[in-house]
Amino acid sequence: MAIFTLNVNGKKQQVNVDPATPMLWVLREHLNLVGTKYGCGVAQCGACTIHLGDSAIRSCQLPVSAVGDKAVTTIEGLSENGDHPVQKAWIEHDVAQCGYCQTGQIMTAVALLKANPNATDTQIEAAMSGNICRCGTYVRIKEAVRAAASHQ
Amino acid sequence: MEKNKTAQNRRSFLKSSVLAGGGLLISFKLLSEFTFKGSSGTLDLPEQWNELTGYIKITADNIIKIYNPNPEFGQNVMTSLPMMVAEELGVDWQKVVVEMGPHDNVKLGPQFTGGSNSVRMYWKPLREAGAAARQMLIDSAAQGWGVPANEISTKAGVLYHEKSGKSGTYGSFASAAAALPIPKVVKLKDAKDFNVVRHSQKNVAGKNIVTGKPLFGMDYTQEGMLIAMIEHPRAFGMKLKSFDATETLKMPGITDVFSMKMYEEGYEQAGFDTRTFNDLLVVVGKTTWEVMNARKKLKVIWEPISETKETVAGFRGKNVVTIPAGLESTSTQLAQMAEYAKKPAQQLRKDGDSETAFKNAAQIIERTYTAPFLAHNCMEPMNFFAHVTDEKALLVGPHQAPGWIEPTISKILNLPADKIEIRIARMGGGFGLRAYGHFVTEAALISKKIKAPVKLVYSREDDMTYGIYRPMYTVTYRAALDTNKNLIAFHIKGGGIPEHAVHPNRFPAGAIDNYLAEGWAIPSNITIGAFRAPGSNFNGATEQAFLDELAEAMGKDPIDFRLELLQRAKEKPVGKNNEYDVDRYAGVLHLVKEKSGWNNPENKQYSRGVAAYFCHNSYAAHVIDMLKKDGQPYVERVISAIDCGIVVNPDAATNMVQGAVVDGIGNAMYGGLTHKDGVTEQNNFNRYRIIRMREAPRKIDVHFVENNIDPTGLGEPPFPPVFAAVANALYKSMGKRFYTQPFSKEL
Structure with missing residues (x-):
């Protein structure tokens, strides 16, 4: 210890x-x-x-x-009130199903967009493919990341 | 299953009561044999609300709270079920407070998530609850104002009497309304008047999810809580012989190591009691990491099991199940299945005389399909909190059907049901696995033994190697064609370990004069359970791939061929008990044909596969469009057509269908567990491939058939036909048929 x-x-x-x-x-x-x-x-x-x-x-x-x-x-430190652009995009696109993986997805997406605010679909796929969503919300995750990218 | 009772008895059990704090509570007593108490919630609420149960609560200051009765595992019931109440209650949805209800089958109904039943079984009761409450508020205002009830209107939680200009909030009449008799008849809205239902509403838990609030069982903690993990045998067919925990007990944070039996000899299991291993070798400590680490120091000797017989008292009566001894391997299981497939099997349905028809056939097409065991792989591994004392038990965690496990807990703890409180946590996935009871039972027994609050946690490896899998399946289809290439007979013979997937009364039964369905099974000590659309997920996957091949052999378009068969089943149905509605089945085919531009020349660039299926009361059809990159096929887009009746929350329903499509592609392409000498060869995501974003379709367009049929369920129906649409598209892309899942192994 x-x-x-x-x-x-x-x-x-x-x-x-x-x-x-x-x-x-x-x-x-x-x-x-x-x-x-x-x-x-x-x-x-x-x-x-x-x-x-x-x-x-x-x-x-x-x-x-x-x-x-x-x-x-x-995720608790990402924003005061859940109003980080990526969190807002997640809500706007109603991404979550069970929701268990989504905080990890959001943290990956935030880091991606910080490093590459204009990430292409291919870059989004490459960055996000390390995060599994067993409910299969990938189409919406991608939409939310795209939307957050354009709002930043 | 008790679901039918819901419809029959709901009126007689409609109840209301005045709350201690003032207000109106309306609830239903749906299952009189279950009597529990308790409360739980995911929102921070005033202290005085904690003890209240029921669907609707209205406070004097017009805060309107609606309880979601059913366990949430991502199917969006936290939103869609309260929407149904709000629709009839006549309140502003944006201002409604939604909370997870307590486990209380008396007040809140069956409370089980499974069988695509949540919206279907609560559709009428929840709207009636809303309508009854609204009527009582109107009656109360009518008395208070001295005006006729039929002159009072409501809007967004406010009552109005236009002639006198009087108005008042629901809250101001809630207490008085609760004292009134329940209306004998309530009028429900016409579907055309819906303004909450059928309008997309965002997930009420959305913000809590994206901010990482403690919603899940895994997140639960309380003062003095310990962590327990169970070391189970590395192989099916093995059991605990002895262990040495000396080194484990020296590890930091470890408080206890012991073994115990899950059930005593002769224990009669209920239908959803499960256990794969009866000896629990338990390590208890202060934190999860310490327990995980200390487990590695255990010295355990396992020994082979002998054949056992277990009595299971399920919904269909008592059944004695033989659990064979032995260490099973996938290679021998496949050989065994091939051998069984040749033997006579149990006849499940017979129309006409298929034997003669096959003898007279000009052409016989025969194909065999195989699929492996699948692990559910919920993102949140199994876990449950338990605090059991001599007097009572508190259980908190993720479960699809707490009412099914509660009688077992009562039995094993020897506590009356009213001393057991189960709080339902949001589930990090379920897919059928969380309808079972082993992890709840284990947690309760461990807490009882150590006399402390404890959270049982499965590691991912524990979760993936424990069993309760989707069975291993095979099926052989045969079709007989006459000299004019007419389909004259159809034969399905399916088997599995340890059960087959044949649904004998599904399409194309009813459309073919000579039809035979047979099934067989091989016992196993690898345990199985429900997995999203049980049976259907293989039956639909294979039947729809075979029909594709059949259409090709007959020189027909695959959609037109199915529509022809459906037309036959409509005009002159063969046999009895055909489960599907011909028009609704044809409806999704027509819709997917239209929306996919099936005959549109510009879509020739795609390798297109189509499939449709009926299960769990709803209808689904998909067209999967593949393209190639570097010689490898991938799914570019999917067009789905669904008939699940009225769609309560369209955008959320679309999300669920999109998820089912991704789940289906993933399992068809990559899913599968194999065994060697009883050992599950995949124990984490580095060996068990789960579909990832780069393999998911770029686009999934979902279209719903618009009708006014009461909702018929959505979680499962879109899933089975995805497998077949993938297989059929792969054929177009690669020029060869795929018969063995997972398909990626043959690419």
Whole structure:
């Protein structure tokens, strides 16, 4: 066990955990930020996507010890009231079915558009194909990403 | 199934009561044998509302709350069911507060999500609840104002008496209205007057979803809660012999390791009780990561099971099921299926004399199709919270049918039903798997044993290798043609492990003079369960691919061929019990033909596959248009035509059909579990391929047949024909037929 001081959603947070603990579980069970989801634990589904700095990464494969003082952003820190353009596009296009994967999808999309505000369909597909939606909402996810891109 | 009771008994059980805080509560007692209490919610609500149940609650200050009675797993009932209440209540939908109802089968009806039944079974009761409440509010205002009730109108939660100029909110009359008798007859709106239903309304949970609110069972936590995980055998056909937990117990955060039996000897299972493994080797600790880690230190010795017999008392009566011993492998299962397919099978339906017709045939076309076990792979792995004490039990989590598992919990915990509270969480997918009970039962037993609140969590690997899969199937179709290429006989012989998928009374039964349907099954210790459109998902997939091949052999257009068969079934139906409505079936074919521009020359660029199917009371047809990139076919677009009666929430319904199309393409192309010596060879998404955005269609156009038929269900019907439309399009693209799922293996 060791104490880590993390910068999560703009706040300093201390946790006392095994250094190998993935950020996924630090967020969910130590910081009570449950918008980051467990789906596979092997970086295959994207449900646990967060931002480390500006990059979208799979928090299930990110040990807490590797985070350092880098800024961590989770879905809870994306906006004050769910009014980030990507979140708004998700609501506008009524994307979700069960909804479990959607926070991870949104985090991936936000990072994509930050890096590439004019992402083409092919680029959207390439970036979003690491996130599984078992309900099959891909057509709407793509529409929402496109819409958010044009509004940014 | 109790769903029929809904229609028969709803009137007699209509009830209202005055709430403690003032207000009107209307609810239905639909299933008198279930009596539970409880409450749950996903919204933060004032304390005084927590104990209230029912469909509608109106406070004095005119806050109107509508409870969704049915478990939500992405089919959008949180929105569509309350819409039905709001329609008749006459309120401003945008101002209605929607909340998940408690588990209470007395007040809130059957509360089960499955069989594409949610909207169908609640369609009349929920509108009647809305209409009855509105009428009582009108009657109450009529008394208060001293005017005739029939002169009062309502709009957006306000009552008006035009002649006197009086008006008042629903809230101001709610308390008085609750004391009035329930109207014996309520008039429901004509479909043409709907202004909530049939108008697209956004998902009421949309904002909570995109902001990551704790909606799911996996998100549940409470003071002192521990985490439990179960180590199950690596292979079907194995059981726990012994274990050494010394190292595990030394790991940080671990509080307990023990084994226990799920059911005692001779336990009679209910229809939705499930267990694949009876010995639970449980690791309990403070956090999920610690428990996951500590499990790796377990030293376990497994041993082979012997053949067992289990008594299952399901909806269709008591049944003794044999669970064979042995370690099964896909290769031997396929060989076994090929062998069984040659043996005599159980006759399921016979019209005319197919034997003679096949003898006299000028041409016989015979094709065999095979599909693997499928895992549901809900994005949220199985989990459930339980806090069991000597006096009561609290269970919280995602489940499609809490009323089905509650009697089991009562039995195994030896607690009366009224001491068991089940709170229904939003489900991160269900697809049929969450209608079953093993994870709920396990959580309850673990909590009882450790005397603490505990959340049972399945890892993805646990979830994928536990069983309760879509069965492994095969089917052989034979068609006899005469010298003029007329279809004179049709034979379907299907089998599976451990059950077949044949629906003998479905199309094309009824359209062919000589028709024979047969089925057979091979017992297995690999467990199975309902998977989106059970049986239909293979029956539809294969029958519609075979009809495509048949049409080609007969020199007919595949849509015209189906329409000809339907015309025959309409004019001179063969046999009895044909399940489908000819006109509605033909309707979706006509619609998809029109909307896809089926005969339009500009669509020649596509490799087009068509398929249609009827199941779960509704009708679906798809045209799948493929193109090629780097020599590989991909789905460019899909045109779907659906007849599910009145479409309650059109945009959400479109979303569900689009999802079913993607799900169907994904499972047809990539889905499948294989086994070697009892071990499931795929245990996570790196080995089990799930369709991803780049493989999904660029476009899915969904069209609904417009009619005024009461809603007939939507979650499952669009799914089965997708598989066949994929197969038929692949044929056009690649020039060869695909008979074995998943198709990507043969590309």
